[in-house]
Amino acid sequence: xxxxxxxxxTLRSFNxxxxxxxxxxxxxxxxxxxxxxxxxxxxxxxxxxxxFSERTGWQNTIGSPIAVMAVLVxxxxxxxxxxxxxxxxxxxxxxxxxxxxxxxxxxDIQIALTNVQYDEALAQEGVAPTHSAVKGPVVKxxxxxxxxxxxxxxxxxSPAVKSTPSSTAPIPSPSAAIDSALKELLQ
Amino acid sequence: MLDGExxxxxxxxxxxxxxxxxxxDHYQPAIYRFVLFKTGRREDxxxxxxxxxxRAWERIRSYKPRGFPFSSLLYRIARNQVIDxxxxxxxxxxxxxxxxxxxxxxxxxxxxxxxxxxxxVRETLKELKSEYQDVIILRFIxxxxxxxxxxxxxxSVGATKVLQHRALKQLRERxxxxxxxxxxxxxxxxxxxxxxx
Numbered sequence: 001x002x003x004x005x006x007x008x009x010t011l012r013s014f015n016x017x018x019x020x021x022x023x024x025x026x027x028x029x030x031x032x033x034x035x036x037x038x039x040x041x042x043x044x045x046x047x048x049x050x051x052f053s054e055r056t057g058w059q060n061t062i063g064s065p066i067a068v069m070a071v072l073v074x075x076x077x078x079x080x081x082x083x084x085x086x087x088x089x090x091x092x093x094x095x096x097x098x099x100x101x102x103x104x105x106x107x108d109i110q111i112a113l114t115n116v117q118y119d120e121a122l123a124q125e126g127v128a129p130t131h132s133a134v135k136g137p138v139v140k141x142x143x144x145x146x147x148x149x150x151x152x153x154x155x156x157x158s159p160a161v162k163s164t165p166s167s168t169a170p171i172p173s174p175s176a177a178i179d180s181a182l183k184e185l186l187q
Numbered sequence: 188m189l190d191g192e193x194x195x196x197x198x199x200x201x202x203x204x205x206x207x208x209x210x211x212d213h214y215q216p217a218i219y220r221f222v223l224f225k226t227g228r229r230e231d232x233x234x235x236x237x238x239x240x241x242r243a244w245e246r247i248r249s250y251k252p253r254g255f256p257f258s259s260l261l262y263r264i265a266r267n268q269v270i271d272x273x274x275x276x277x278x279x280x281x282x283x284x285x286x287x288x289x290x291x292x293x294x295x296x297x298x299x300x301x302x303x304x305x306x307x308v309r310e311t312l313k314e315l316k317s318e319y320q321d322v323i324i325l326r327f328i329x330x331x332x333x334x335x336x337x338x339x340x341x342x343s344v345g346a347t348k349v350l351q352h353r354a355l356k357q358l359r360e361r362x363x364x365x366x367x368x369x370x371x372x373x374x375x376x377x378x379x380x381x382x383x384x
Contacts, residue, residue, distance in 0.1 A: 004359060010308050011327040019219040019233065027237040028211055032204050036247045 188256050188335070189213045196257050199247050207247060210257055211240055217329050218261050224324055225269045227313055235268045242268075259339040266321070311361045319354035326351055 189195060189210065198206035218239055223232035242264050243250075250260065312320060318340070325336040337347040 004355075006304075007308065007355075007359065007362065008327055010304055011312075011323065012330065013305065014220065014224065014309070014328045015330065017220050017223065018216055019236065023233050024215060027215075027233070027240070028208065030237070031211070031241050031244050032208070034241065034245060036202055037245050038248055 188258070192257060193252065196250075196252055200250055202248065207244055214258055214261050215240065217258070218265050220328060221262060221265055221324050222269060224309065224312060224328065225317075225320055226272065227309070231272060235265065235272060238268050239264045255338050256335065258335075259341070262321075262325075262339050263341075266317070270317075307362065308358075311358060314361065315354060315357060318350060319357060322347065322350045322354050323358065 192210075195206045195209055199210060215236065219232055219236045222235045222239070223229065226232055226235065239261055243261060312323060315323070321340060322336060325331045325339055326333070331339065333344055333347055333351070336351075337344045340347060340350075342350065
């Protein structure tokens with residue numbers, strides 16, 4: 001306690017420290033040889049005690065106005081881009097719908113049914129096929145697309161027809177395969 | 188705070204040199220001490236104090252009081268000046284650190300014991316964090332009230348009290364550190380007795 005008391009007294013004694021009077025006079029004269037600068041329009045943006053720049057140690061007095069201007073510029077240009085995306089009625093100028101349609105039609109998609117089997121018993125009994133995802137008659141087809149081959153499952157409203165992929169059966173021409181399958185289904 | 192400071196500050200904002208002169212006369216010693224105890228060198232303190240008031244005068248027309256005392260602006264500029272000074276003179280700052288503040292305050296160092304105590308306290312104060320230095324200088328050297336110190340530091344009264352408590356605690360711990368010498372308490376006591384005698 002005594003140490004603390006003496007410490008505070010010692011600190012208080014530092015208050016008697018004074019600058020050199022000659023220096024004070026010279027400094028004051030030099031200061032008043034200059035004139036104050038005119039007020040700046042962005043003075044309201046200047047750092048305030050305890051403000052952001054004070055807390056962060058970012059002490060450049062011109063920094064705050066520049067930062068605000070940068071944010072405004074970014075917000076302005078950013079809003080132009082956003083408005084184009086956000087507005088539903090707007091169309092993209094460079095979009096050519098006819099060319100896209102023609103391109104879509106030109107894509108060569110070939111679907112081949114490799115093996116179609118008609119399950120008459122199941123159709124008569126009305127038993128749902130074992131395929132869990134489909135109710136009612138179903139066509140399972142192995143399809144080959146060109147250029148990349150992949151499997152496509154389709155369903156129709158016809159009686160139960162099961163089609164399983166067969167690697168051993170000869171593959172007819174795609175268009176003929178589809179035609180024959182449709183005929184069978186119609187019958 | 189200076190009597191009628193608000194009016195004086197308004198006159199200074201209008202560009203009246205005499206008004207700013209009054210502010211200078213009132214606050215210059217405090218700002219000088221503030222800088223001196225943070226830098227530890229008289230020449231640096233004089234240069235930086237001059238810069239503080241020069242900048243304040245040059246920008247006085249853009250100043251908006253916002254309810255803070257004018258000293259808060261000066262202390263803020265002073266803190267920035269000290270930071271810039273240390274950035275610019277990092278490698279040379281310690282070369283002439285040995286020069287004592289006491290050289291500028293002969294009345295404080297009345298005898299050897301007093302000199303030892305004040306030197307030890309000053310050196311330890313300089314080792315503290317910048318905000319701890321600030322609160323100790325404002326509260327115990329400049330003897331500002333907690334409210335005034337809080338406004339100057341840009342903190343709440345509660346935060347300033349906490350800061351002050353931590354700063355004093357750390358200062359005392361460092362002074363009482365056995366590596367700093369156990370005789371500190373005796374030195375301080377003896378110095379206090381010398382002053383009171």
